[in-house]
Each structure stands twice: as C-alpha cells, then as structure tokens.
Amino acid sequence: MTATLEPTAGTDAPTETFDSLNPATGDVVGTHPIASKADVDAAVARARDTADWWGNLSFDERAEYLLTWRSVLTRRIAQLAELSHRETGKPHGDAQLEIVLAIDHIAWAAKHAKKVLGPHKVKSGLLMANQAATVEYRSLGVVGVIGPWNYPVFTPMGSIAYALAAGNTVVFKPSEYTPGVGQWLADSLTEVVHGRAVLQVVTGLGETGNALCTSGVDKLAFTGSGRTGKKVMAECAENLTPVIIEAGGKDSLIVDEDANLTKAAEAALWGGMSNAGQTCIGTERVYVHERVFDSFMTEILSQAKGLRAGADSGAKIGPITMPSQIDVIRTHIDDAIDKGAHVALGGKDAVGDRFVQPTILTHVPEDSVGMTEETFGPTLAINPVASMDEAVELTNATSYGLAGAVFSKKRGMEIAKRIRSGMTSVNSVIAFAGVPTLPFGGVGESGFGRIHGPDGLKEFTYAKAITRQKYRPPMLLTSFARDPKTDARVASLITLLHGGKKTIK
Structure with missing residues (x-):
C-alpha cells in the first residue's frame, strides 16, 4: 500500500493519501486521506458536540433514525455489496450476506435498546426496605471503533449499531484495506441525520488507529489480530480508556x-x-x-x-x-x-x-x-x-x-x-x-467484552443506580445519631436473616 501526498483543497499544505486496491486484480478502488492525530481529535470533538443532541434523544427518537438508516441500507444493498466486493475480493453473494446480517442487527438494537437500557425497578432488600431502587444504563458519550477488513460491514456494525442505539456517537476507523466501505456507511447515516456528526469515519493506516486510541474517546471497540489488540490496549491505557477486544480464534x-x-x-x-x-x-x-x-x-x-x-x-x-x-x-x-x-x-x-x-x-x-x-x-x-x-x-x-x-x-x-x-x-x-x-465475543487470546444482544448494548453504557427514600426508616443506619441500641437491633436482624444454615432448594 503506497501513500502519496496530494494538495489539500484551498491550501498549499499537502494531504497524505493512500489507495485501496482490489485484491483480485490490483486495480485502484479509491483514494483516501490519511487522517492525522489533529484530524482524529477534531472528529472526536465534533462527535462529542453531537453527543449532546444524540444522547438526549429518547430511545424512540433514536430508533426512528436507526430504522430509517436500516431501510436506506436495504434499498442500496447492491451498491454496498459491489463496493465490498471490489475492496475485499469476496463474491457478491457473500458480500450481500454480511450486509443482510448487519441490517438485521441494526433493527434489533434500535427496537430493543429502550427495554434493555431504560430505567427499571429492582428490589431493595429488607435492610433498605424504605428505599425505592432503580437502575438504568446511560450512554458513555463518544465511542471509537477500529474495524477489520474481512467483514467490513457486519463486524464493525456489531459495535457501531449497538453504540448508536445506546445513545453514543461513533468515530470509526475502518481497515486500510476497506476504507471505502467504512466511508459509505458513515455517509449513508449522515444523510439520515441531516448532516450531523453521529457517525464519522477517519481513514488511514496504523498511526490513525493509534490516534483514535489516545483521542479521549469514552470506550474503544477493536477487532483484529491479538498482536495489534495488545498495542491498542497499551495505547488506550494512557487515558484509562476501556476497550472491547475481538482478536480472532482457532476454532x-x-x-x-x-x-x-x-x-x-x-x-x-x-x-x-x-x-x-x-x-x-x-x-x-x-x-x-x-x-x-x-x-x-x-x-x-x-x-x-x-x-x-x-x-x-x-x-x-x-x-x-x-x-x-x-x-x-x-x-x-x-x-x-x-x-x-x-x-x-x-x-x-x-x-x-x-x-x-x-x-x-x-x-x-x-x-x-x-x-x-x-x-x-x-x-x-x-x-x-x-x-x-x-x-x-x-x-x-x-x-x-x-x-x-x-x-x-x-x-x-x-x-x-x-x-x-x-x-x-x-x-x-x-x-x-x-x-x-446472543452476545458475541471470546475468552483468552480471543479477547474480552461482548457485542450483539443485551450484553452488547450494555457494553456501550454505564450503569446508573438511584435510590429514593419512600418513608422514614425504622432504624436510621447512616447517621452519627445511631446509638448502641440500634446497633444491637441491626445485629439481631442480620443474624435472623443470614445466621442460620439454609438448605438450597
């Protein structure tokens, strides 16, 4: 893969570019810019601004956008399959198959995010019976995705669609072998959201991926080799950025x-x-x-x-x-x-x-x-x-x-x-x-974290727990006014609850 310098429109400064090639023929499929660290940081900043809008939409409003995007992909499936065929060399039928699966995942994530992530009540237990307890799953903000070339639609979409449905904006670095597919996906969603930076693509080589790791995204999802996955983890550790790693297998x-x-x-x-x-x-x-x-x-x-x-x-x-x-x-x-x-x-x-x-x-x-x-x-x-x-x-x-x-x-x-x-x-x-x-992911050298399903939605959120006092507690435990009599009552209660030997049925 050869990088070249091209003049940037409106400036004298050259922009480094690279070509994506058809692996079956060696023909040039497209020419793409190599995003610098400054370019990546700017994309993340735009994503963070847009996250205020996207993250504050209701689940139903986000679902409407994502389901519209699903329909756009479905109507243009032949166009995307042709591009994937040229950049990967895979037969048209195989290219279409992975797009079909990706479309189904977008639809599922959009329709189920509210049920999985929305507020729901949990039991408070006897000690805290006076508290109403709820938990919900909040969006992280900006998610970075580094995708592979072998399934350039289906695999990264397992992170992109679920992160978007959870309320995050996404900055996506596709493989240098399939940058056109990544840009096509981002452009199609940008149409749906009227130009907003909900999903952006930064194209480039390894340095661009490194820049995304250190850009301050709130989480990064990586698919690739175990060797590269370890480098991604090391780079993300600089900002304590949590990662999802899917690093292959020997199935x-x-x-x-x-x-x-x-x-x-x-x-x-x-x-x-x-x-x-x-x-x-x-x-x-x-x-x-x-x-x-x-x-x-x-x-x-x-x-x-x-x-x-x-x-x-x-x-x-x-x-x-x-x-x-x-x-x-x-x-x-x-x-x-x-x-x-x-x-x-x-x-x-x-x-x-x-x-x-x-x-x-x-x-x-x-x-x-x-x-x-x-x-x-x-x-x-x-x-x-x-x-x-x-x-x-x-x-x-x-x-x-x-x-x-x-x-x-x-x-x-x-x-x-x-x-x-x-x-x-x-x-x-x-x-x-x-x-x-179903959750998708591995163990050991195959990585950790999950995409797809409820687990995949929750990967791109943080749990928010809230308690609300319903009535004055019979025993106020969180106070310096607590006296020895209260301590004795608490000890008796906990012994009654947990001190006996119970048979598991």
Missing part, C-alpha cells in the same frame, strides 16, 4: 459418531473455506470420531469437487485480501506437510500470488503451527479422535477461545457446554452470529 468443529455426516461436511467446508477462510469465527480444525472418519472424508471431498478460488463468476472463493497473509498460509501448509500431515486436497501448490486454492490436510500433528496459530486462509486440518473426550480436550488445548461447532444427534449440547469458547453452534456453523439476541 474447531467436532463430529460425533452419530452425526449427520452430509450436514457436518457441508458445515465444515463452508466454515473453513467461505470468504477464503478469512473468518475469525470460521473453522480451522475438525475433529472426527474415528469410527466415521473415513466416511466423513469421502463426503467432504465429494462436496469440495469444483470448489475453487478465482475472480470469475464461477469461483466460490475470492482472493486473499491482505497480501502479507499469503506467506502465513504458505508457512502453515508447508509446516504441517513437512511434519507428516497427509494432503487430501490442495497442498503446497495451492498457494498462489493472490489466490489460495482449497486445501484439506489430515492427520495433522497437533504441534504444527497450522494447529496452534490462526491461519486465516481456505484450509482445514481434519484429524480422527478416539472419543468426544479427546475431541474436547484437543479443542480446548489452545490459547484462543472464540467459537466452534459440534455435530451430534444425541450429545450436541453436552459437548458444546464443555468447550471453552464464547460461542458454539450445535448441528450448524456460525449460526450464533446471525442471532441478534
């Missing part, structure tokens, strides 16, 4: 002996190969019960016939969007094969300059980098296991903990609950991402 799909092998193979193939394998919640490892391993391999290889990467209309898989990832994928494939993995499809020759053809390896050593580190390419490592206990043990033997899937007719839920991850699908793959009511 597995488990196939029990009673599973529907046709459906399990279909899910594994989609989970591993769709979007050229560039999916944080995608499938990279597959553990199959040894009793059905051969049958599973026959099925998945049959389904993989004709599946290929390319830029033509017949290709189901697009290019590798980030050029540097090509070397990572090549290293993982080579290391696995050199350590004894069997090549069932693809292999070392599958890695090209822009495209990686589907690759399936079996009997992959667990210590190979393709089993321990995120590959982010159209590859699957499929290993037989003697039992579901072994499958769970191997699945959990990773520092990541984002998502996963289980295929089993009888024990699906039982196995899913044993997996150390934030999300698991039973007899499907990635289904949780499309359910707006």
Whole structure:
C-alpha cells in the first residue's frame, strides 16, 4: 500500500493519501486521506458536540433514525455489496450476506435498546426496605471503533449499531484495506441525520488507529489480530480508556459418531473455506470420531469437487485480501506437510500470488503451527479422535477461545457446554452470529467484552443506580445519631436473616 501526498483543497499544505486496491486484480478502488492525530481529535470533538443532541434523544427518537438508516441500507444493498466486493475480493453473494446480517442487527438494537437500557425497578432488600431502587444504563458519550477488513460491514456494525442505539456517537476507523466501505456507511447515516456528526469515519493506516486510541474517546471497540489488540490496549491505557477486544480464534468443529455426516461436511467446508477462510469465527480444525472418519472424508471431498478460488463468476472463493497473509498460509501448509500431515486436497501448490486454492490436510500433528496459530486462509486440518473426550480436550488445548461447532444427534449440547469458547453452534456453523439476541465475543487470546444482544448494548453504557427514600426508616443506619441500641437491633436482624444454615432448594 503506497501513500502519496496530494494538495489539500484551498491550501498549499499537502494531504497524505493512500489507495485501496482490489485484491483480485490490483486495480485502484479509491483514494483516501490519511487522517492525522489533529484530524482524529477534531472528529472526536465534533462527535462529542453531537453527543449532546444524540444522547438526549429518547430511545424512540433514536430508533426512528436507526430504522430509517436500516431501510436506506436495504434499498442500496447492491451498491454496498459491489463496493465490498471490489475492496475485499469476496463474491457478491457473500458480500450481500454480511450486509443482510448487519441490517438485521441494526433493527434489533434500535427496537430493543429502550427495554434493555431504560430505567427499571429492582428490589431493595429488607435492610433498605424504605428505599425505592432503580437502575438504568446511560450512554458513555463518544465511542471509537477500529474495524477489520474481512467483514467490513457486519463486524464493525456489531459495535457501531449497538453504540448508536445506546445513545453514543461513533468515530470509526475502518481497515486500510476497506476504507471505502467504512466511508459509505458513515455517509449513508449522515444523510439520515441531516448532516450531523453521529457517525464519522477517519481513514488511514496504523498511526490513525493509534490516534483514535489516545483521542479521549469514552470506550474503544477493536477487532483484529491479538498482536495489534495488545498495542491498542497499551495505547488506550494512557487515558484509562476501556476497550472491547475481538482478536480472532482457532476454532474447531467436532463430529460425533452419530452425526449427520452430509450436514457436518457441508458445515465444515463452508466454515473453513467461505470468504477464503478469512473468518475469525470460521473453522480451522475438525475433529472426527474415528469410527466415521473415513466416511466423513469421502463426503467432504465429494462436496469440495469444483470448489475453487478465482475472480470469475464461477469461483466460490475470492482472493486473499491482505497480501502479507499469503506467506502465513504458505508457512502453515508447508509446516504441517513437512511434519507428516497427509494432503487430501490442495497442498503446497495451492498457494498462489493472490489466490489460495482449497486445501484439506489430515492427520495433522497437533504441534504444527497450522494447529496452534490462526491461519486465516481456505484450509482445514481434519484429524480422527478416539472419543468426544479427546475431541474436547484437543479443542480446548489452545490459547484462543472464540467459537466452534459440534455435530451430534444425541450429545450436541453436552459437548458444546464443555468447550471453552464464547460461542458454539450445535448441528450448524456460525449460526450464533446471525442471532441478534446472543452476545458475541471470546475468552483468552480471543479477547474480552461482548457485542450483539443485551450484553452488547450494555457494553456501550454505564450503569446508573438511584435510590429514593419512600418513608422514614425504622432504624436510621447512616447517621452519627445511631446509638448502641440500634446497633444491637441491626445485629439481631442480620443474624435472623443470614445466621442460620439454609438448605438450597
């Protein structure tokens, strides 16, 4: 990616710019400014001014704006999908699918923010029975979002839509590989809110992201690599800015002996190969019960016939969007094969300059980098296991903990609950991402915090607790006028309430 200097309109000072490229062809899709720290700080200042208006709207008023935006995106879905296709290289159908999911999340957040975040009564307890207690969730102010390139609409929208519905304004730094998509989203909402700075975009490279981290936003949501996530946390720590980190995974799909092998193979193939394998919640490892391993391999290889990467209309898989990832994928494939993995499809020759053809390896050593580190390419490592206990043990033997899937007719839920991850699908793959009511996020090296659902709305708020005295308390505890008799009565009451041994029913 090459940065250039262009004259700024009306001034003699040059503005540094960069190009977004079509990864399938190398053609320039668009040219965008590299926002400086001063530019980022100015955007945050505008957002803070606008937050006074946006945050003071009622939930219903904000919902009306957001639902109008949803309708605008829906009517222009083909336009946005085409732009996403050009900047990421993914097929039009895949680009449309992530936009559809994002639209559904906008609608859910807009319609449910009032119920989740609005004031509601809570019980005061016997000691404070004279108090009426309420809690509500207030907007933070300005939220910063740093988004990824692999799903440039769906993934950042999980933070943007929920932060907006909660009453925050947003400053969004899209990936340098998909700046056009980010700007398109911001422009479309700006139309709806009549030019107000509710959602702004600052385009640029790593320095622009660093500037957003230190800009004084009230919270920052980041999606990307664990390595970059740690840098984001360090930069945000300067101002004690809280963060949400979604940092990828090394997810597995488990196939029990009673599973529907046709459906399990279909899910594994989609989970591993769709979007050229560039999916944080995608499938990279597959553990199959040894009793059905051969049958599973026959099925998945049959389904993989004709599946290929390319830029033509017949290709189901697009290019590798980030050029540097090509070397990572090549290293993982080579290391696995050199350590004894069997090549069932693809292999070392599958890695090209822009495209990686589907690759399936079996009997992959667990210590190979393709089993321990995120590959982010159209590859699957499929290993037989003697039992579901072994499958769970191997699945959990990773520092990541984002998502996963289980295929089993009888024990699906039982196995899913044993997996150390934030999300698991039973007899499907990635289904949780499309359910707006479910929280999305991981544990361990996969990050922390949640987007989507009620948890996602609350992530972009702070809890405001209020008590109101309804009548004079029989025992005034918060006063220097409290006497020994009152202390004795309090001790007797607390002993009566909590001193006895109770049986939990």
